[in-house]
Amino acid sequence: MTDPRRIVLGVTGNIATGKSTVVRILKDLGAHHIDADLVYHDLVAPGQPLLRTLAGRFGDGIVAPDGGLDRKALGKVVFSDPRALADLDALTHPAVIAEIDRRADAIREGVILIDAVKLIESGHADHCDAVWLVTAPPEVQVTRLMERNTLPKAEALRRVAAQPPLEPKIARADRIIENAGSLDDLRAQVEAAWRELVGTQPVADRP
Secondary structure (H helix, E strand, O other), X not given: OOOOOEEEEEEEEOOOOOHHHHHHHHHHOOOEEEEHHHHHHHHOOOOOHHHHHHHHHHOHHHEOOXXXXXXXXXXXXXXXXXXXXXXXXHHHHHHHHHHHHHHHHOOOOEEEEEEOOOOOOOOHHHHOOEEEEEEOOHHHHHHHHHHHHOOOHHHHHHXXXXXXXXXXXXXXXXXXXXXXXXXXXXXXXXHHHHHHHHOOOOOOOOO
């Protein structure tokens, strides 16, 4: 049964859609933030069980000199091998989800924001009370990538085209945040969605 004092909100989105900006706005509104990528970093630190599991599957070459994960070395292994990438997801998703849920369970009141690129693909969306998907037109994503990462257009196009398809995410999301305009437009949209969200349950105000 859902605790009436808290709402678990999952936010996801493909590259350069503005997910991080939406997260910052939600934090300003008072959401407790749990970043799935930072949780993953913690779980692959030196000596952590998940890192040992990954090294057992992909070899000691993915372990950096400091004893942590060498993400670049792991990327070289999995991004050229679909089966290896599937194995990586199968090993990491349950561990990351369990740790995020543990941290979320420790927060007894308010909106708990789970910020995860693979929120839907991993199945973690099913642990959330609401799921928001941040979207942007492909041409806007390309422009943002070119400006943000100083990329040539061809590389920006390649990265956007390599993103997971939107249709399954749209079908699973409870709310679409369309980020095609100004920052003010985005903030107004997020604030309106927030008011609607917290109005669904008597969530306690944060001090």
